[in-house]
Structure formats: C-alpha cells, structure tokens
Amino acid sequence: MAIKDLIPSWKKHDVPVQRVGLENPFQAIQREMNRLFDNFFNDTRMSPFRSNEIGTFPQINIREDDKTITVEAEVPGMDEKDIHISLSNNVLSLHGEKKQVKEDRKGQYYHMERSYGSFQRAIPLQCEVDDTKVEASFKKGVLKVVLPKTPEAQRKTKRIPITVS
Numbered sequence: 001m002a003i004k005d006l007i008p009s010w011k012k013h014d015v016p017v018q019r020v021g022l023e024n025p026f027q028a029i030q031r032e033m034n035r036l037f038d039n040f041f042n043d044t045r046m047s048p049f050r051s052n053e054i055g056t057f058p059q060i061n062i063r064e065d066d067k068t069i070t071v072e073a074e075v076p077g078m079d080e081k082d083i084h085i086s087l088s089n090n091v092l093s094l095h096g097e098k099k100q101v102k103e104d105r106k107g108q109y110y111h112m113e114r115s116y117g118s119f120q121r122a123i124p125l126q127c128e129v130d131d132t133k134v135e136a137s138f139k140k141g142v143l144k145v146v147l148p149k150t151p152e153a154q155r156k157t158k159r160i161p162i163t164v165s
Helices: 025-041 151-156
Strands: 049-051 056-058 060-064 068-074 083-088 091-106 109-124 135-139 142-148
Touching: 060 109, 083 142, 091 142
Parallel strands: 056 109
Antiparallel strands: 049 056, 060 068, 068 142, 083 091, 091 109, 135 142
16 A cells, blocks of 8 residues: 555545445434324324225224125214215215314404315125115214115025034
C-alpha cells in the first residue's frame, strides 16, 4: 500500500464512503411508526360498517336450516325507519342511511356536529323462499330477517349421515 492511499484526497471526483443496504435507524423507526398508526386508524374492524372498494356494508350472520334462512345484520345507532329491505330474484337487499345532527347551545357557546353514513348489502339466496311469509324484526341495533323456504326447496334438502370409522 502506498502512502498516498492513506492521505485523504480533496479532489471533486472522489465520492464519500456510503453504507450500501443500511439506512438511518431513526428513519426505519419513523417509517414503522407511520405504518402502525396508518393501520390502526384505518382498521375497519373498529367501525360498525366495514368498507371495501364498492362501498360500506354492515356485518351479517346467515344461518340456514331445513325450513328457513335467517339473516342478522348489525346496524348500531340506526332506527328501523332508516332501513329498507327488499327481496327480488332470490337476492335479499338491505339498504340504510343514517343522518345525525347534534347541536349544543349554552350562552355564547355553540357546537354543531353532523354525521352521515349509508350502507347497502345484497345477499344472494341459494334456494327459493316464500316471499309472502318473510318476517323482519329490529331490536337493539340488530336487524333480523327470517326467510322461510318454499316446500319444493325443503324437499330438495337432503341430510347426509356421517359415519365414524
């Protein structure tokens, strides 16, 4: 090794030594914290209505037995007058819209909040239902729709026994 290799050069064409593949640890921490906060505040599980690319919809549970299909939808904070249910071509459609205005006046103080939200959900049914006997009930933010199957659809249902070996 020559002596001139040990002496730093002040020429313009020299490039300072850089670590390849390593970044500032504070930048890595900052990026990770940003990701965590974005995931936390964008987490749709914290909302009563989940979002997707098309729109917003409530969480539902569907149960089926030999005679009926039961659909339960969670719609907290809504009234039954804000929810519309329809059945067409074996598709159960749920639609609702919530409008809330909160106003508070105390002397010189005035506070007003408005919130709006809507949902729409279409549930395809795999069998014929008797649309004249469909019942819907609403209690404590849960909408329950009971769809009785037609006698023909009930006959098509066949139980398959399970054998234990």
